[in-house]
Amino acid sequence: MRSVNGNVARTASLGYARGTMERTQLLEMFKAKASEVAERDFDGLTETSVIADMGVDSLAMLEVVGEMERELEVQIPDDNLVGIETVAQLLDVVEKRIQAS
């Protein structure tokens, strides 16, 4: 299982420690944020899920990403959010930003 290195920042709502965050925790955070924004469950979502199939509009998806950025205290450049098709690709981008911060 991959783990993310970087600053340790205790986040409030989900209680994740950014520095020791496992990939599965990132996925759980994504699911939680998507549920919060779209107001429905995404329990069956996996890394191979295609974002366009989630039934969440692309602009609402930016809100999900924004919530993750806020919680993880990272900033993802707009360009990095173009060309993403799967949940795994999105998590890769988030992971890289955590590592870079």
Next chain:
Amino acid sequence: MSDEFHVKLYRKFQTFFQEAEKKRRWNPVEDIPWNELNPDAPESLALCAETFLGVESYLPDYIRGGLEAVRASSVAQRWFTANWGYEELKHSMALTEYLVRSGKRTEEQMFDFQAQLMEEEWERPFETGRQMTVYGMFQEMATFVIYLRHEKLALEHSDKALATVYRLNARDECAHARFYEDVTRVYLEEDREGTIADLAFVAKRFRMPGVGLVPDYDQRIEVMRDEGKMDRDIFLKKVYFPLLKRLDVGRRELVAAAAAERRAARETEAAE
């Protein structure tokens, strides 16, 4: 709104109108090189043109909805909407001329298509003038980008007439988007917090007009995506991110506004 708001918008409208009169007036019958259309171009090209026509054809609903939204807001927005309707009308005329002159459709088919379209009605998606301005900004810029892509496609099929239709339509759409952008900027100056809340609100619920209205919309959009290659990424790259950048609005501000809206909705629900 302040007196300054009305003055600023009026100046924006004056500039917009003057530019339109000097540089953008065109005639859908006389200014298209109809002798350069390609009657052998594939049906998919005609289907795309017909789909654009379908979306443009809800013009009466767009004008009514737009005017209702801005009626109490400012004279500039009312007058802009009236002028916008005139310019948009030409887009429908030019597309109809193309479909009939190319032999892809008959005039009778066009009348039937129009009658079929009017069986459905477009409802304005947002309540206030400010929200409709933001919606107009996103929608017109997206339409501009789509028309440009179809201009290129028409040229690839050696149809200079259709390419000209798309180019002229695109030029109008771009000018409209810029006006809406200018108005949004003035709204931001007047009330940044409220305008950002509306930007977040509209962005989250944004859909192009015509969805679910134009007959066989889903199949038509599939053809348009295949032909014109408009997708989520292009929307983000060419429309959404550049607009936010020009308005100097950060994604974080929008996320915070959206979160505040969700909180308020939950509180209202709990209170009920």
